[in-house]
Amino acid sequence: MTEVVLDAVNKVYPDGFHAVRDVSLRIPDGELFVLLGPSGCGKSTLLRMVAGLEEITAGDLYLGGRFANHLAPRERDLAMVFQNGALYPHRDVRRNIAFPLEISGDDSAAAHERIVELSRALGIEETLHRLPSTLSGGQRQRVAMGRALIREPGIFLMDEPLSNLDAGLRTELRMEISALVRSLGVTTLYVTHDQTEALTLADRVAIMRQGVLQDVGTPQQVYDDPATMFVAAFLSAPPINLVRASVWADQGEGIVLGLGNNRLVLPWTDPRSSALVSRHGTYVTAGIRADALRPAADGLLAGRVRALEFHGSEWLAYAEAGLPHVDAEAPYENNEAPSPAGGRAANGHGDGGMLRRILRTAGLVADEAPAERISHGGTHRRSDVVFRLGSRSGVSAGDTVRLAVDTDRVLLFGDDGRRLDPVRR
Template identity: 75%
Template sequence: MTEVVLDAVNKVYPDGFHAVRDLTLRIPDGELFVLLGPSGCGKSTILRMVAGLEEITSGSLWLSGQLANHLPPRERNLAMVFQNGALYPHRNVHGNISFPLEVAGENDSDSHERIVELSRALGIEETLHRLPSTLSGGQRQRVAMGRALIRQPGIFLMDEPLSNLDAGLRTELRMEIGALVRSLGVTTLYVTHDQTEALTLADRVAILRRGVLEDVGTPQQVYDDPATMFTAAFLSAPPINLVRATVRADQNDGVTLGIGDQQLNLPWSDSRATALVSQHGSFVTVGIRADAMRPDPDGLISGRVRALEFHGHEWLAHVEAGVVLVDAETFRDDEPQQTRQAGRPGVLRRLLRTTGLTAEEAPVNPVSHGGTHRRSDLVFRMENRSGIAAGDTVRLSVDTERMLLFSEDGRRVDKIDR
């Protein structure tokens, strides 16, 4: 069984830069696991530590049950594909794929049959006698994959292998990659900054930011039920609406979210209302995806349509609604939280009694808002224009079941355990 375990792994460079912080992950045998995040978040560094190309500062790396911190790369039973393929220019496709077998001293006739079979699976059988300079970008990446897989490694590492290809070819090749590695059953770590690649390829995906693990789960879990505001924002196209809201809890009416000069109400029958009690008198961020709002004459949010964007299969409308939007990038996990005075404690205690909580469970000093402000536009999605034009005033209803609620440290208030 080929399993990868990283236990409290840290990477600190000589200049003091902390690239990876206390990372703990378990990738079971045969899983296609994707490391996702923006440039500089530490995902390629993690891959290089697994490969043995970077030393681990602290923590433990286990490969197939063996402590591998100081194991040489050649003894780790893994293969790696880089962004540029890195083929030998003087060798044809057959020669590039066969090179690892030649180094291992395997029989030429047996090797040839394996090469032909693998090249057929990769769709490059007709190119075996061609040089890399005569191949397309997609073909070169297939050759690089073939050279890595021909050794039948226990672990397959891929570092942004599709980033140099055009959009159409990326779509085609990522489908082939997913099908191939699953058919081979090889444990795969795949690094990308592209959310579409991650969501379509992964069995599970880990989202990283500034060397810190933000969230991990299946693609549907991290999209529908993100642990942090950053995860929700990163896994969203068009961008999720992150709206600053005040929280007011009422013993009779439930919890009211004040969004600009407009309000959304959550009754006590909604479990999220109970979760919001501890935020009474402070701010939260409400996450609303573009497809969770729609034009509705009876909608609770109103605003003026500033612009319409046509995307072929849909329209996106930008609405000036007098709200304050929050930037997920401004929340720093490594910065001390600032505090401010909470609301009246007597009112809060009475509200807590009605929900079965105790006063000790509520924070005395809720943290202050940490976001920055952008243009106060909400974005919502439409299948067609529905008679809406720029300059029109619209009312919007919100699918409150799909709202995500974040505290001022960027963490979910209403997180569902999984």
């Protein structure tokens, strides 16, 4: 059994840069686990610490139940595939794949039969006699995978292995990687910045930002039920609509969310309502995905269609609806990336709202409507609402449309970027 456990792992470089902050993960034996995030978020650094190529500054690493902080890479029973494949140019495909066996002294007939079987599974059996310079990018990555897997490691590490390939090859290899590692049952850590790769490959995925773990779950969990605003925005194509909403607690109706000139009501029976009671008189951010909106004659939102985009199987429409938008990076402008658990971020966002509520309760200030605020950043963006259309259905640029909102799918975030309603895992 090769389980990977990281317990409060940190990486601080000599210049003081804190690349990874208190990351704790448990990756069971045989799981295909994806580390996802933008460039510079710390995902490759974390992978390199597991591989033993980077020293762990603080925290503990266990591989198969064995404390591994100080183990040399060759003692960790793992293999790694890099972005460029890193093949030996003077060796043909067979000898590239066989290199780990040569190092270990295994020159048996059974070992050479494994090379043939693995090359067949990877679709490169016909290239065994060729040099890397004569191969396509996809073939070279298959050879690199074969070389890593030939000695049957307990852990398979992959660092952006498909980023240098064109879209067609990425799709093809993505399916092959998924099928191969699952058939082998090897514990796999896969690093990527590509959301599609992560969601299609992973048994579970972890999303990172600025060295901080933002969320962990199955692909459907982190997409449907993200723990932070960053995760909701990062896992969204087209971009999620992030809208500033005022909050009012109405004894008869429930929680009333003010979206521009529109009202969205969450009844008291909605579990989100109890989480918003303490936010009465303040603002939150409502996240509404494009597929949670649909044209309807009695729709809640009204807007003028500014543009239509054809995407093959669907159209995307951009409507000016007069809603105050929020930039997805707003809670992180001070470069402190909050984790999905724990208290309010150190920057103190939202403390003013809490103070006003306390003063109102004590009768020291009047209960008044929340004042209009300038939305966080993103002033270069139009305040469009993005929604999907299965077909144009008679909708044209310049038309006025009404949009119904799938209320059950509205996500609610505080000023610190964390979900206000409970994350359901």
